[in-house]
Amino acid sequence: MLHTKRRWGIAPCEDADELAAKLTEHTWTLCSAFRTAHGTVWANDSTCEDALQEYGVLRRGEDGAWRQVETITVSWCSREKLRLYIDQADAGVFDAATLAQVPAERLEEPHATCALCA
Ligand SMILES: [Zn+2]
Secondary structure, three states, X not given: OOOOOOOEEEEEOOOHHHHHHHXXXXXXXXXXXXEOOOOOEEEEOOOOOOOOOEEEEEEEOOOOXXXXXXXXEHXXXXXXXXXXXXXXXXXXXXXXXXXXXXXXXXXXXOOOOOOOOO
16 A cells, blocks of 8 residues: 555445445545455545545455555546446455555554544
8 A cells, every 4th residue: 555554444335336436426534445245445545635536455365464456546437437346356356466465453443533534
């Protein structure tokens, strides 16, 4: 991830269409992340709320470790295109790549209010 210290609050979003709409039609606080029904986590890796909105795609390996397998600039995606990426990530299409390791303690559920969402 671009942000190596950031912690994210994980919210479940099990409907892929809803997630595609949420990420393409709204801007979320920089500590926001969403978990799909298949366990993929989409974590906000944008530099600020006014910038292009980028999300790291996080997948949990069989060893329990979280890895970032892709970065998607959701600002450049239509809802339909992002839905395709969500499905691909859930299907493991991106799993061959490891862009970064993400310690599990940085994925918080629940998430206490932090400087990014205060
Ligand atoms: Zn926060």
